[in-house]
Amino acid sequence: MISSVLVWSYGLLFAFCLAAPFNLKQPLAFCQFNGSVCCNSHEDLKLQKQFKAVNVSGSCSSLLKSLLCSKCDPFAAELFRAESESRQVPVLCNSTVSSDKSTQSLADIDFCARFWSECQNLSVTNTPFASQAGDGGVNSTISEIWKSRNDFCKTFGGSSDESSVCFNGQAVSFNMSKVTGPPSPSGICLEKLSNGSFLNMEPHPDGSSNRVLLSDQAGVIYLATVPSQGSGQVLKIDKTNLFLDLTDEVHFDAELGLLGIAFHPDFLRNGRFFVSFNCDRVKWPECSGRCACNSDVECDPSKLDSDDGGTPCQYHSVVSEFFSNGTYVKPVEVRRIFTMGLPFTSHHGGQILFGPEDGYLYFMMGDGGSKGDPHNFAQNKRSLLGKIMRLDVNNVPDVNAMSEFQLWGNYTIPKDNPFTQDKNLLPEIWAMGVRNPWRCSFDSERPSYFLCADVGEDKYEEVDLITKGGNYGWRYYEGPLPFNLSTSSKTRKKNSSKISNPIFPVMWYNHSDVNQKERSASITGGYFYRSSTDPCLYGTYLFADLYAGVIWGGAETPLGSGNFTTSLVPLQCASDSPISCSSDTDSSLSSSSSVPLGFIFSFGQDNNKDIYLLASSGLYRIVRPSRCNFHCSLENETSIAPSRQPDRSPPSQSSSQRLHNKISNFVVNLLAWCFLLVVIQRK
Numbered sequence: 001m002i003s004s005v006l007v008w009s010y011g012l013l014f015a016f017c018l019a020a021p022f023n024l025k026q027p028l029a030f031c032q033f034n035g036s037v038c039c040n041s042h043e044d045l046k047l048q049k050q051f052k053a054v055n056v057s058g059s060c061s062s063l064l065k066s067l068l069c070s071k072c073d074p075f076a077a078e079l080f081r082a083e084s085e086s087r088q089v090p091v092l093c094n095s096t097v098s099s100d101k102s103t104q105s106l107a108d109i110d111f112c113a114r115f116w117s118e119c120q121n122l123s124v125t126n127t128p129f130a131s132q133a134g135d136g137g138v139n140s141t142i143s144e145i146w147k148s149r150n151d152f153c154k155t156f157g158g159s160s161d162e163s164s165v166c167f168n169g170q171a172v173s174f175n176m177s178k179v180t181g182p183p184s185p186s187g188i189c190l191e192k193l194s195n196g197s198f199l200n201m202e203p204h205p206d207g208s209s210n211r212v213l214l215s216d217q218a219g220v221i222y223l224a225t226v227p228s229q230g231s232g233q234v235l236k237i238d239k240t241n242l243f244l245d246l247t248d249e250v251h252f253d254a255e256l257g258l259l260g261i262a263f264h265p266d267f268l269r270n271g272r273f274f275v276s277f278n279c280d281r282v283k284w285p286e287c288s289g290r291c292a293c294n295s296d297v298e299c300d301p302s303k304l305d306s307d308d309g310g311t312p313c314q315y316h317s318v319v320s321e322f323f324s325n326g327t328y329v330k331p332v333e334v335r336r337i338f339t340m341g342l343p344f345t346s347h348h349g350g351q352i353l354f355g356p357e358d359g360y361l362y363f364m365m366g367d368g369g370s371k372g373d374p375h376n377f378a379q380n381k382r383s384l385l386g387k388i389m390r391l392d393v394n395n396v397p398d399v400n401a402m403s404e405f406q407l408w409g410n411y412t413i414p415k416d417n418p419f420t421q422d423k424n425l426l427p428e429i430w431a432m433g434v435r436n437p438w439r440c441s442f443d444s445e446r447p448s449y450f451l452c453a454d455v456g457e458d459k460y461e462e463v464d465l466i467t468k469g470g471n472y473g474w475r476y477y478e479g480p481l482p483f484n485l486s487t488s489s490k491t492r493k494k495n496s497s498k499i500s501n502p503i504f505p506v507m508w509y510n511h512s513d514v515n516q517k518e519r520s521a522s523i524t525g526g527y528f529y530r531s532s533t534d535p536c537l538y539g540t541y542l543f544a545d546l547y548a549g550v551i552w553g554g555a556e557t558p559l560g561s562g563n564f565t566t567s568l569v570p571l572q573c574a575s576d577s578p579i580s581c582s583s584d585t586d587s588s589l590s591s592s593s594s595v596p597l598g599f600i601f602s603f604g605q606d607n608n609k610d611i612y613l614l615a616s617s618g619l620y621r622i623v624r625p626s627r628c629n630f631h632c633s634l635e636n637e638t639s640i641a642p643s644r645q646p647d648r649s650p651p652s653q654s655s656s657q658r659l660h661n662k663i664s665n666f667v668v669n670l671l672a673w674c675f676l677l678v679v680i681q682r683k
Helices: 042-054 059-072 104-109 110-118 127-132 149-156 400-405 489-494 656-683
Strands: 188-194 201-205 211-215 220-225 260-263 272-280 316-323 335-341 352-354 361-365 388-389 429-432 436-440 450-456 460-465 507-510 523-528 543-544 551-556 565-570 571-573 602-605 611-615 618-623
Touching: 042 059, 042 211, 059 110, 110 149, 201 260, 201 602, 201 611, 220 260, 260 352, 316 361, 352 436, 352 551, 361 436, 436 523, 436 602, 450 523, 460 543, 507 543, 507 551, 507 565, 523 602, 543 602
Parallel strands: 188 571
Antiparallel strands: 188 618, 201 211, 211 220, 260 272, 272 316, 316 335, 352 361, 361 388, 388 429, 436 450, 450 460, 460 507, 523 543, 543 551, 551 565, 602 611, 611 618
16 A cells, blocks of 8 residues: 655645535545545546546556545645646656655655556546647547656656645545644733724734724724834824724614725735725615615515614615725725625624735625524525625726626626536625624635634534635534524425535534623634744634633644634733723623623734734733743744744745745845835935
């Protein structure tokens, strides 16, 4: 048997399916994997039919079967290099390891050579190799197209070195024996920097300053300066010179208001800035758009009940574009990106984010409100409610695109959105089946990790790993279990349908576990901690609950597996906090917290990757654990974050190539900053 591919700690890379892994109740008939897989039974049957059509026998038969089934491998994305160019054949292990390296055990792994030896006379017709055979080679054999083993393995092979994964004919496995992550945190130390209550926080897009943008739910965006740690100073906000004031346009209520802000990735050159908010068409005539409840989704707005005093589609979700020079934005809308009327007054998410790798705008939208998603919007492929959207705001749609896609505003559709695989899906949709996504983030070290917290209804709050085309189950599932409606029999009948391959959360908790007092819970998503301030938190995903006043830490074990374990992390306030957290003992506080946070609305992050809590009682920053007498053995050893993951470059790059790229990027960035300083000095 060929030994499994080994991937050492330095080269660990995110490597999930091309879509998302899931567990099947019944094992696949053709491609047999243990545990999670990337193929459903329908896809498995297609692969079986493809294998039979090739009509291969002998020793090549088992090799071809394993190659076809590699797409079902839970680590298929790495095998097919999903983040570089798309390929139909996985990277085949091709031994190039020298005998004097510690990885010599890999030298015996030469699946590419073995495949050539056994299958060189195989016709490429109906095989994955046909995609690279050219127009004249689809009826030829492998050896007729690629004249030698060297040519074949140059095209399809890749070495399993310290930074890559290749296919050896078996399921890819990760040897984690050399991985030593940071020790578990004994607690989180906070300092209070402001008594103000904010909903959104974004680091200034200059990428290096200590400035941040803060916004409140009423519609005001502030430019603020964050003091250095240990200075004893507080957050500085110039309220006489607001960054942007949208209070005349924003409708502010319990779940309505200014809900998201995002800078364009190229902000320093183009000054583009985006805001997500709710408006009231009765009070603001420019608040006008199609209703999310319409004939396309078999929903009649006239038959909807009024909700909290508002008529159906009186309130809208809006994404607008503004221009800024980095200091002040004139309150004049440059372009309306998106406008949609809401059936009810709750569950409409509202956060906006730019993808760190693709540059597209992600827009989080809840199911529209009311108990149990009565119209099943989240599962309706013709509705944008209960979805995560992905929009291209860099290109203005032409008349043909507006007509073809019936767009909701001024954006275009990324060509690789999931609608290209599912023609029934609205083109804006990236993922579906969410109830009310409240705070999502991309991991700054591993951008493929896109985590969203999704607010539950009856029992469970959850954190989902969002992938292209993923269906996260609501309203058929809440958390890890089926959701049982307790409403009318008509509504229950609507919920009797099944969905194939729902993606279950990677983390969740039960309401009763966190909030006995309020009898309610509402998750608040956060970030992977990537600051060097608390090295024992490094790589931990932090999230909270609106009501509970506690923070969870999610640790992935092993790295790259998608398997998380969560635990409550104790909170304390530093005795030298610039603003006293509280001098009184609050009997209602959780045993995991000695800080009266109130409601935890959101998390924030600055240019140093330090994490902040945005709560009703104020703004808090996570600081060194020793300031609260928490012990972290790594705190004084180094200022560099431990176990830092390498940048995700294509697996085929050598170590020297990666170093060359990093140096090149550093030089380019340095020259850009020098140019910027010259421009500033000339003004």
